[in-house]
Amino acid sequence: MKACLMHHDRDFELLPALAPYQSDVRGDLELDTLLDAMAGDDELICNVALSALMDSxxxxxxxxxxxxxxxRDAMRNPAVTRDLYRLAGVALEGKRKHYFGVFMNYPSGILHGSxxxxxxxxxxxxxxxxxxxLHLGAFSSAGFSSLLAMLQAEFGDAYFDEIEHHLSVLKLKSGVLESARLGQGNDGTGYVLRLPRDTRPAWLARLLRRGPPAYTFRIADRDETGARALSQLRDQGLNLVANALAQSTEHILNFFEMLRTELAFYVGCLNLRERLAALGAPLAFPVPGEAGRHAQRFDGLYDPCLALQMGRSVVGNTVDVGSRALVMITGANQGGKSSFLxxxxxxxLMMQSGMFVAANAFTADLCSSVFTHYKREEDNTMTSGKFDEELRRMSRIVDAIRPNAMVLFNESFASTNEREGSxxxxxxxxxxxxxxxxxxxxTHLYDFAHGIATSLSDAALFLRAERRPDGSRTFRLVLAEPLDTSYGEDLYREVFLVDGVNSGQG
Structure with a gap:
């Protein structure tokens, strides 16, 4: 049995570990903020969401x-989705509660625990x-409809009746009846558990019965060696049945484990949707395009992690990138450039994982991978200069990248002089x-941005962080070519002036 809620024909697999460039993406895009909103304290949801995003x-x-x-089905039926996730968890928790440790090494223990x-x-x-x-009719997606229909077909009344009958028989209320034959050296072999005899014979038959139908022996109450030998004989007969029942329980547990894993993604999406909806932040299902077409446009696109951190909705951007493969973003500091990136x-990542996105509308072509190359603050772990470290990270990206990928640069190569960095x-x-x-x-490298505007103007789209004449920021990006200023007077005003009065002393 397969849940098939993440792929229509196969199970979903968790990533064993992140590649170095994926760890950079996780940190640079502040994915942990998104994961916390999706998972809360549920570690499984966090791991599944991370794997779905990074392997999408x-x-x-x-x-x-x-x-x-x-x-969409889960969003229309959140309570049912969460109930299925909870029940799968109950099943898996039951395995822990019914694990008998050392006794599971013996057939009798395996049988009892199973x-x-x-x-x-x-x-x-x-x-x-x-x-x-109750709810099959409320779901319309191929994945959920197939899952619920399979649950009805596989777990019908006849299935439950058969299981309950077998469990009743395996209680062995009439004792253990088994058969065996003599093997080489007169050792017992071919032990098989047999169905118990039918009900006891009538009293008249018992009265007229001449003797036992088979050879019998009895063990003294304090005969530990004999009891041990009898227990071993009993376990020989129980072995096949115990293993068969254990395998049956594992089969059902494996189904519940995969069901819970795949439902975790959708429960995480429900949690995130509720968090963002409480902030008044819009969400939309994106339209994926063909890989390599470089067709991208969006309306009201915003950074969901920033919204979650600030506890309110944030400014979005509306841009039609079209078929351009390069987007250059310049402008004053604290203008929303990094948030836009x-x-x-x-x-x-959210689109390609199958999620909604943080926007009013979003259309983009599929990417083979996403890389980030952000500036790093110098720290004690660096063994060389910042510029050398930037070049090493760029080299790792080049080793892993392939066509139709996306690379996000944030003030890269600015740790050297402008001419060399550009x-x-x-x-x-x-x-x-x-x-x-x-x-x-x-980038703040004007020589670089201006050179791109001159040589690649047809292939590039230029966005600039909007700044009002009084220096205030709108946190929106507008279509505009780069300027040869970083608005250093804004920083001067912020540091040295308070309400227009010089705060310096001499």
Missing amino acids: LGNDGGTILYRQAIL MELMQMLLEVLKAVRQIAD RSIGLAQ EVARQVVKALLSHDIKVYFV
Whole structure:
């Protein structure tokens, strides 16, 4: 049995570990803020959401739309979705409660523990089947409809009756009846547990019976050696049945484990939606485009992590990038450039994982991977200068990147002088564009930005952080070419002037 809620034909697999560039993406895009909103204290939701986001870039358009349809169903039926997730957790918790440790090394212990576990699983299966019976008509997605229909078909009344019958027989109320034959050296072999005899014979038959139908022996009450030998004979007969029942319980547990894992993604999406809705922040299902088309446009795109951190809705941006592969972002500090860059990367990951995105509308082509190259503050762990460290990280990206990828640069190569930094940035961008890689670049390097505006004006879109004449920020980006100023007077005014009065002393 397969849940098939993340892929239509296979199970979802958690990432064993993040690649170095993926760890950079996680930190630079502040993914942990998003994961905390999705997961709360649920570690499984956090791990599943992280794997879904970071491993989403191999998904095709069909997988994305498949998950979107399931998520829409979950959003229409949040209580049912969470009930299924909770019941799967109850089943898995039952395994821990019914684990007998050292006694599970013996067939009798395995049989006893498996019977108790199966009895508990039976109650969970009945509850799951009841959900399918009551709510199948409320779901329209292929994934949820198939899952609920399978639950009805696999866990019918006849299935439950058969399990309960077998469990009743395995209680062995009439003792253990088994058969065996003599093997080499007169050792017992071929031990098989047999069905117990039918009900006891009538009293007249018992009265007229001449003697036992088989050879028998009895063990003295204090004969520990004999009791041990008899227990071993009993376990020989129980071995096959105990293993078969244990495998049956594992089969059901594996189903619940995969069901809970795949539902965790959608429960996390529900949690995030509720958090953002409480802030008045809009969400939309994106439209994925064909890889390599470089077709991207969005309305009201914002950084959900910033909204979650600030506890309110934040300013969004509306841009039609079209088929341009390069977006240059310049302008004054504290104008929303870094937040915009995060919003682009997060929206791409969220779209390709099958989620909604933080926008009124969003359309983009699929990317093979997303990379980030952000400036780093110098710290004690660095073994060389900041510029050398930037070049090493760029080298790692080049080793891993392939066509149709996206790279987000945030003030990269600014740790050296402007002339050298501009030349390195220009060469890197041209090389990436020549290999069909989409680039978003936030920079204060005017020589670099102006040179791109001169040489690649047709291939690039230029955005600038909006600044009013009085120096205030709107936190929106507007279509505009770079300026040869960083508005240093704004910093001077902020540091040295308070309400227009010089705060310095001499």
